[in-house]
């Protein structure tokens with residue numbers, strides 16, 4: 519069976535506008551050019567898979583049921599733009615959490631590659647041909663730790679940080695559409 523290639527996508531600050539511990543579907547707002555970018559990747563044969571740290575669950579700010587509602591709404595928002603996400607992975611853990619069940623030093627919280635590796639096994643993904651895109655160093659390192667190419671999105675959160683101080687990234691772009699255009703140009 520031929521292996522697939524995938525684009526692994528951070529959620530907050532990448533697909534949607536960053537909100538501190540977003541806990542309600544009403545707070546969802548798509549980032550500029552996000553749906554266009556994901557659509558272009560998909561048209562070129564990439565699976566689109568969300569990889570997100572949601573320590574707000576361990577911290578007791580919201581529960582997994584609430585996260586499902588948020589992802590359901592986001593699924594519909596993207597569907598309205600003609601975009602279908604192939605799978606969703608999240609890490610609910612944090613070592614400083616207050617909910618005992620999630621207070622663990624897990625293998626899935628980015629920069630660890632656990633979520634990407636799980637997705638790769640399930641979907642038969644060739645990681646060397648795949649990309650991790652996000653707006654933080656943890657995303658870049660998770661991509662590297664999994665053997666992917668890492669692309670940094672420079673948004674309002676990263677703009678204040680000197681991007682030269684961020685390690686692990688291979689490319690810097692302004693949004694998901696620029697990432698998709700860059701990659702399609704490089705691979706053709």
Ligand SMILES: [Mg+2]
Nearest residue numbers: 528530531653
């Ligand atoms: Mg982010």
Ligand SMILES: [Zn+2]
Nearest residue numbers: 609611624626
């Ligand atoms: Zn985890």
